[in-house]
């Protein structure tokens with residue numbers, strides 16, 4: 001492991017203080033005001049290239065997400081798309097609400113949680129509370145519940161997150177691979193992978209940090225450490241300090257597993273950073289931060305692949321083959337990198353995120369002359385400059401390649417863009 005000099009520069013105050021809730025009073029407003037399709041008034045000038053206002057750009061992007069993709073009846077976005085995507089989109093909007101103290105989305109957030117915590121039509125045996133047919137799907141929504149606690153101070157959200165932790169832990173086995181959680185439940189327990197396990201130790205350490213005085217608090221930390229120690233020993237973190245997708249079990253001895261050398265998706269380099277920050281906050285052990293910084297540096301210095309010419313790039317982009325899941329990943333990396341960066345008074349991370357946001361804003365955003373078809377609306381705007389000439393503005397929709405060009409958006413592409421923009425607030 002290399003030593004990065006800025007590691008010496010962390011801000012002790014920031015490092016030990018957790019965000020505590022109660023920032024925003026609960027809203028009594030019960031209905032989400034659906035914005036007028038195709039028209040938003042908060043779009044920043046199309047000519048702005050420096051000093052981007054990330055609060056304003058995040059807001060415009062969230063408005064566009066809702067306009068183009070929110071299904072009020074289902075209380076989530078793009079119902080044909082995977083359910084976990086709405087959990088991550090929700091987390092980014094909760095983050096926006098925490099960082100800006102905006103109350104605008106609170107009633108929508110309440111509606112989404114009330115609807116999605118019901119038993120899932122495709123997995124009623126989970127019993128609801130986000131207990132899904134895979135451990136990673138549960139993990140995303142459980143992390144959203146931790147953030148809801150941070151936003152509101154309401155411990156009901158921690159109770160839900162505790163049920164989710166218990167549910168996920170059921171799928172940990174000590175025998176196969178000497179530990180680890182299985183990902184898929186519905187299709188049979190066959191694959192121990194990076195994402196489910198990263199989400200798990202992030203959740204367990206996150207619960208520990210928020211459950212002061214809880215009798216199980218030590219247990220959560222023990223399980224988080226056990227899970228991380230196991231993770232480190234699996235070989236999923238490869239020789240370049242990048243994390244492969246998952247593990248292959250040795251057919252003759254299932255206790256022995258090895259990295260499948262699968263794709264180093266950006267979200268697997270991201271969630272781990274948030275998890276290590278939680279472990280650091282729980283223990284004040286700086287080894288966790290050194291490891292997190294080493295992984296983050298491995299990504300941002302990977303100029304031929306993950307950070308192609310300095311822009312975060314998924315390997316599927318070159319072939320135009322990013323599926324809906326893949327399209328969500330980069331914003332998850334960005335928000336977790338920002339969380340790590342917040343512990344330091346300097347270092348290269350903020351600059352990296354800004355460089356990405358500027359590129360995305362300038363090269364990957366729907367312009368006023370773009371025609372795009374989304375699942376729920378067709379938005380056609382004409383003209384140049386800041387709008388279409390009659391005081392209305394195009395939606396701030398984004399595509400998957402942050403180096404451009406814009407062709408079409410989707411729930412996942414848009415939510416990922418929001419993850420990046422919110423990370424800079």
Ligand SMILES: *[C@@H]1O[C@H](CO)[C@@H](O)[C@H](O)[C@H]1NC(C)=O
Pocket residue numbers: 053054055056
């Ligand atoms: C950025 O935008 C927000 C929301 O529109 C606004 O409240 C804030 O004043 C802006 N900041 C600057 C520096 O212009």
Ligand SMILES: *[C@@H]1O[C@H](CO)[C@@H](O)[C@H](O)[C@H]1NC(C)=O
Pocket residue numbers: 071072073074078079080376
């Ligand atoms: C919105 O959700 C409802 C309820 O799940 C569903 O019946 C409807 O088809 C969805 N609408 C779209 C446009 O997908």
Ligand SMILES: *[C@@H]1O[C@H](CO)[C@@H](O)[C@H](O)[C@H]1NC(C)=O
Pocket residue numbers: 026154155156157
């Ligand atoms: C806390 O959150 C739960 C779940 O959303 C809700 O039912 C309850 O009314 C909230 N409590 C307070 C004091 O707002």
Ligand SMILES: *[C@@H]1O[C@H](CO)[C@@H](O)[C@H](O)[C@H]1NC(C)=O
Pocket residue numbers: 248258259260261
């Ligand atoms: C992964 O790569 C390592 C090192 O190159 C190799 O030893 C191992 O056999 C590979 N694993 C698989 C499943 O191909």
Ligand SMILES: *[C@@H]1O[C@H](CO)[C@@H](O)[C@H](O)[C@H]1NC(C)=O
Pocket residue numbers: 285286287288
């Ligand atoms: C800090 O964490 C590392 C990695 O888990 C561990 O090896 C080390 O013993 C810990 N240090 C202390 C003082 O607990």
Ligand SMILES: *[C@@H]1O[C@H](CO)[C@@H](O)[C@H](O)[C@H]1NC(C)=O
Pocket residue numbers: 088091092095143147274332335336339419
């Ligand atoms: C939400 O914000 C926190 C920091 O407050 C960060 O750890 C997390 O990664 C963010 N977003 C998501 C999708 O988890």
